[in-house]
Amino acid sequence: MEQKPLKKIDIIFGWDDNCTPIQVVEKSVKKTPESIILDMIDSGLKGRGGAGFPTGLKWKFARNEEADAKYVVCNADEGEPGTFKDREILDKVPEKIFAGMTICAFVVGALEGYIYVRGEYNFMLKALQQKIDLFNQQLHELKVDFHIFLRSGSGAYVCGEESALFESMEGKRGEPRNKPPYPTVSGYNGKPTVINNVETLVYTSEICRMGPEQFKALGTHDSRGSKVFSVSGDTPIAGIYELELGMPLKDFVDEFGDGDTKAIQVGGASGHCVPRKKFNDTIIGFEGIPTGGSMMIFNSSRSMYNVLHDYLEFFTEESCGQCTPCRIGCQQLLKGIEAVKKGERPPTYLDDLKRLTATMKIAAKCGLGQSVANPFTSIVDNFREEIIY
Amino acid sequence: MVNLKINNTPVQVEEGTTILDAAKQLNFRIPTLCNHPDLSVAGNCRVCVVEVKGARLLAASCATPVSEGMEVNTNSEKVRIARKHVLELLLSEHNADCTKCFKNGHCELQQLASEYRYGDHIFIDLVKTGDKVLDISSPSITKDASKCIRCQRCVRTCTELQAVSALAVVHKGDHQTISTFLGKPLNDVVCTNCGQCINRCPTGALYERNYIEDVWHAIYDPNKFVVVETAPATRVALGEDLGIETGQRVTGKMVSALRKMGFNKVLDTDFTADLTILEEGTELLTRLKKALVDKDETVKLPMMTSCSPGWVKFQEHMFPELLDNLSSCKSPQQMFGALAKTYYADKINIKAENMVVVSIMPCTAKKFECNRSEMRDSGFKDVDYVLTTRELAMMIKQAGIEFDKLEDESYDSILGESTGAAVIFGTTGGVMEAALRTAYEIITGVEVPFTNLNIKPVRGMEGVKEASIKIKNTKPEWSFLEGVELNVAVAHGLANAKQLMEAVNSGKTNYHFIEVMGCPGGCIGGGGQPIPTSAEIRKRRAEAIYAEDMGKAVRKSHENPEVAEVYKEYLTHPLGHKSHELLHTHYKARKRY
Numbered sequence: 001m002e003q004k005p006l007k008k009i010d011i012i013f014g015w016d017d018n019c020t021p022i023q024v025v026e027k028s029v030k031k032t033p034e035s036i037i038l039d040m041i042d043s044g045l046k047g048r049g050g051a052g053f054p055t056g057l058k059w060k061f062a063r064n065e066e067a068d069a070k071y072v073v074c075n076a077d078e079g080e081p082g083t084f085k086d087r088e089i090l091d092k093v094p095e096k097i098f099a100g101m102t103i104c105a106f107v108v109g110a111l112e113g114y115i116y117v118r119g120e121y122n123f124m125l126k127a128l129q130q131k132i133d134l135f136n137q138q139l140h141e142l143k144v145d146f147h148i149f150l151r152s153g154s155g156a157y158v159c160g161e162e163s164a165l166f167e168s169m170e171g172k173r174g175e176p177r178n179k180p181p182y183p184t185v186s187g188y189n190g191k192p193t194v195i196n197n198v199e200t201l202v203y204t205s206e207i208c209r210m211g212p213e214q215f216k217a218l219g220t221h222d223s224r225g226s227k228v229f230s231v232s233g234d235t236p237i238a239g240i241y242e243l244e245l246g247m248p249l250k251d252f253v254d255e256f257g258d259g260d261t262k263a264i265q266v267g268g269a270s271g272h273c274v275p276r277k278k279f280n281d282t283i284i285g286f287e288g289i290p291t292g293g294s295m296m297i298f299n300s301s302r303s304m305y306n307v308l309h310d311y312l313e314f315f316t317e318e319s320c321g322q323c324t325p326c327r328i329g330c331q332q333l334l335k336g337i338e339a340v341k342k343g344e345r346p347p348t349y350l351d352d353l354k355r356l357t358a359t360m361k362i363a364a365k366c367g368l369g370q371s372v373a374n375p376f377t378s379i380v381d382n383f384r385e386e387i388i389y
Numbered sequence: 390m391v392n393l394k395i396n397n398t399p400v401q402v403e404e405g406t407t408i409l410d411a412a413k414q415l416n417f418r419i420p421t422l423c424n425h426p427d428l429s430v431a432g433n434c435r436v437c438v439v440e441v442k443g444a445r446l447l448a449a450s451c452a453t454p455v456s457e458g459m460e461v462n463t464n465s466e467k468v469r470i471a472r473k474h475v476l477e478l479l480l481s482e483h484n485a486d487c488t489k490c491f492k493n494g495h496c497e498l499q500q501l502a503s504e505y506r507y508g509d510h511i512f513i514d515l516v517k518t519g520d521k522v523l524d525i526s527s528p529s530i531t532k533d534a535s536k537c538i539r540c541q542r543c544v545r546t547c548t549e550l551q552a553v554s555a556l557a558v559v560h561k562g563d564h565q566t567i568s569t570f571l572g573k574p575l576n577d578v579v580c581t582n583c584g585q586c587i588n589r590c591p592t593g594a595l596y597e598r599n600y601i602e603d604v605w606h607a608i609y610d611p612n613k614f615v616v617v618e619t620a621p622a623t624r625v626a627l628g629e630d631l632g633i634e635t636g637q638r639v640t641g642k643m644v645s646a647l648r649k650m651g652f653n654k655v656l657d658t659d660f661t662a663d664l665t666i667l668e669e670g671t672e673l674l675t676r677l678k679k680a681l682v683d684k685d686e687t688v689k690l691p692m693m694t695s696c697s698p699g700w701v702k703f704q705e706h707m708f709p710e711l712l713d714n715l716s717s718c719k720s721p722q723q724m725f726g727a728l729a730k731t732y733y734a735d736k737i738n739i740k741a742e743n744m745v746v747v748s749i750m751p752c753t754a755k756k757f758e759c760n761r762s763e764m765r766d767s768g769f770k771d772v773d774y775v776l777t778t779r780e781l782a783m784m785i786k787q788a789g790i791e792f793d794k795l796e797d798e799s800y801d802s803i804l805g806e807s808t809g810a811a812v813i814f815g816t817t818g819g820v821m822e823a824a825l826r827t828a829y830e831i832i833t834g835v836e837v838p839f840t841n842l843n844i845k846p847v848r849g850m851e852g853v854k855e856a857s858i859k860i861k862n863t864k865p866e867w868s869f870l871e872g873v874e875l876n877v878a879v880a881h882g883l884a885n886a887k888q889l890m891e892a893v894n895s896g897k898t899n900y901h902f903i904e905v906m907g908c909p910g911g912c913i914g915g916g917g918q919p920i921p922t923s924a925e926i927r928k929r930r931a932e933a934i935y936a937e938d939m940g941k942a943v944r945k946s947h948e949n950p951e952v953a954e955v956y957k958e959y960l961t962h963p964l965g966h967k968s969h970e971l972l973h974t975h976y977k978a979r980k981r982y
Binding site for chain 1: 435
């Protein structure tokens with residue numbers, strides 16, 4: 001499998017005084033929307049929220065819809081445990097997000113954009129609003145007909161799911177919708193909507209700034225470019241790092257581990273747990289294990305039962321509760337491993353629970369319930385004895 | 390049109406059809422729980438998942454539209470395992486004390502559980518316990534959270550059909566539950582007691598507060614004289630719970646069964662429906678006269694019907710500024726109770742305190758209504774117990790009566806005779822039609838100008854109906870109405886009522902008279918009627934109502950001979966002194982949460 005060595009990159013947080021975000025906008029709106037879509041597709045950029053949908057295609061679908069209104073929404077509901085990179089982007093280079101949103105709006109034909117910021121980031125709303133006001137003013141001066149608004153979430157993890165986010169924005173209870181229709185057909189207020197992650201939007205403006213060639217020179221065939229990682233856990237150098245995609249997990253551990261790394265949870269609570277024995281042949285990227293950026297490092301002092309128990313408690317609480325597999329499934333998984341631990345159920349009950357996660361993976365209504373299988377099976381398969389004894 | 394294959398069978402359906410409906414066309418039944426024909430699609434129970442070739446996820450068939458070339462399997466191994474898991478998960482959360490449950494035998498979850506017979510309940514018991522689980526605060530509706538499967542049918546009913554929103558989803562994850570505002574008791578919130586949630590709840594999480602044992606107790610008590618009254622809409626629906634086809638009229642059998650059960654007198658709410666028309670019709674004409682002749686600006690128009698207690702409570706909560714527009718007439722049920730314990734008790738020489746009045750209603754709000762403090766004008770509780778159509782069906786079964794084999798019997802007299810105009814109270818537009826048949830004839834001396842007295846514009850299932858009748862050739866005493874265009878409107882279901890009230894409040898309408906029934910379809914779709922309900926079922930019940938009307942010898946309320954007799958012997962004339970005392974009332978504003 002194609003892989004790249006670990007390499008630190010400085011695209012997201014870098015600053016080009018000769019081509020600031022508003023200048024990227026100025027430059028981009030002189031192009032045709034079609035050529036920007038082609039650049040995005042050519043760059044190979046995939047969504048950085050975790051699901052990895054090709055950004056250029058998403059924009060193209062939204063552009064092709066006919067509607068009296070369209071929207072661009074920036075998903076800044078960064079709620080995945082162990083992820084904190086969007087917070088840094090919102091704090092340090094929000095203008096790049098605004099530029100990405102504006103270019104997207106220009107491409108698809110939207111006049112309004114919304115940044116939906118997780119409730120826990122309310123402390124940054126004031127500063128962010130000031131920067132938005134300034135940017136809106138600059139757009140006005142450029143005669144670009146687009147306006148950015150700020151929305152705050154209320155602290156529900158599920159509202160990071162795009163359709164639940166729209167429901168929340170519409171003032172309703174944050175519950176995922178049935179799909180289809182997808183957001184590019186019917187999103188916010190039932191109108192065609194492009195919803196992109198914070199980091200994705202920054203890359204779109206960067207691709208417009210530097211051209212797709214430079215971006216796609218990085219990474220592998222299926223995972224072009226770089227990505228911002230939130231590194232946490234048993235590491236001496238926790239923090240935010242932009243790394244080229246396609247590195248083997250071993251390189252990552254060598255760089256960030258504390259010498260005693262037992263496992264890495266790639267992609268947050270809803271991601272996969274990779275044990276030491278698989279570090280060598282696990283690639284970080286869409287061809288291997290994709291991630292929204294969370295890398296949680298566990299050393300040998302950690303009980304993987306406790307890790308899984310924490311994750312399941314999190315999902316039990318954060319399931320919106322509307323669909324059966326997720327609402328009750330999460331509770332059963334949590335109670336189930338507790339029962340096995342206490343000896344109230346036989347170890348083979350873990351296999352019953354694994355079959356349940358297989359159902360949740362295909363029958364839950366949204367990504368939340370569908371992805372609980374990832375941590376559960378990867379931890380139970382690799383650390384079964386820790387769960388039982 | 391879209392071509393697809395379901396279980397290898399090709400089918401062609403219209404674009405936009407769901408997989409669930411397409412499967413129905415091929416006679417493949419896919420189990421459902423959160424889906425209901427009257428409500429928006431939720432897609433949250435996941436019991437209807439099916440496998441679509443090439444798709445990573447199973448699709449909720451109720452929420453997934455078909456697409457060209459789609460290949461669906463409704464019974465693949467993946468589907469069966471997922472369905473088993475979903476059902477087992479629901480059962481792990483569900484208080485399955487089926488033998489004690491009021492919905493035993495009418496529970497959709499129980500039915501699926503019995504169909505699939507899994508047996509190996511592998512999951513851990515998660516049934517809710519504690520003192521907040523059961524809400525028995527309401528005289529109409531009992532809510533049992535331990536039975537709730539969170540399908541949200543009740544929430545959608547309460548918001549979409551009824552615009553009441555007494556029930557909502559609150560909290561998330563394992564704490565997610567269906568709740569009233571701040572978890573207050575159902576009796577203390579905006580709930581109108583309409584019971585539409587009960588009609589759509591797939592389990593026993595919502596059911597009527599039942600008074601079956603109380604009524605049996607009264608029947609067995611030798612010192613009590615138990616009088617029963619039956620509402621118009623019960624006679625076209627009761628059969629559904631007793632093995633008789635939907636849309637069949639069972640009036641005579643119902644009378645026979647009630648008599649066999651031991652009620653001392655079997656009387657008819659239809660009688661007081663006719664009485665209501667005389668009182669309410671006169672009230673309308675009086676209001677019109679005050680407004681048009683006396684130019685009295687304090688007179689409230691349009692006048693609105695007050696037969697439906699769910700609607701009355703809705704108005705008290707939502708539109709208190711329009712309370713004076715409500716007719717002061719009590720509902721037929723309460724008129725009956727007030728007359729039974731005064732005039733009728735005297736007439737048959739029974740002490741009112743020994744009389745028990747039981748009413749059989751298609752309605753759960755009537756249970757609340759009979760407990761209202763306003764409803765004690767006889768000096769006693771005018772109506773003692775209200776039973777839903779469903780409760781009556783249960784009692785008939787308990788009594789061992791083979792309902793379908795019963796011979797038809799007639800109501801007792803007096804307070805048992807009724808006209809076709811009274812029967813149609815049971816469906817939306819019926820009160821309006823009955824009122825127009827009488828009012829027009831009072832004013833002009835001739836019959837209302839519609840073929841066979843059937844006032845078609847106020848019939849049918851449209852949410853809000855409007856009609857205008859030009860009044861011509863009035864009698865001399867009604868000359869002020871000559872040439873007046875009488876504008877009326879009819880709404881059923883409280884969401885439609887809300888829309889109509891907002892129109893009235895906007896000042897842009899010029900209605901004189903409005904009929905509102907709280908339930909979709911009117912009483913035939915009432916919250917106490919047999920379950921299930923759907924537009925088709927309500928349509929067939931309504932057809933039965935109109936057939937009953939056509940079959941009646943007398944079809945105008947003012948020609949009911951027993952009503953004339955009661956006026957002669959007791960009430961003297963509509964809106965007379967006794968009427969005011971017994972048959973009229975006023976309502977009060979309530980809080981809006």
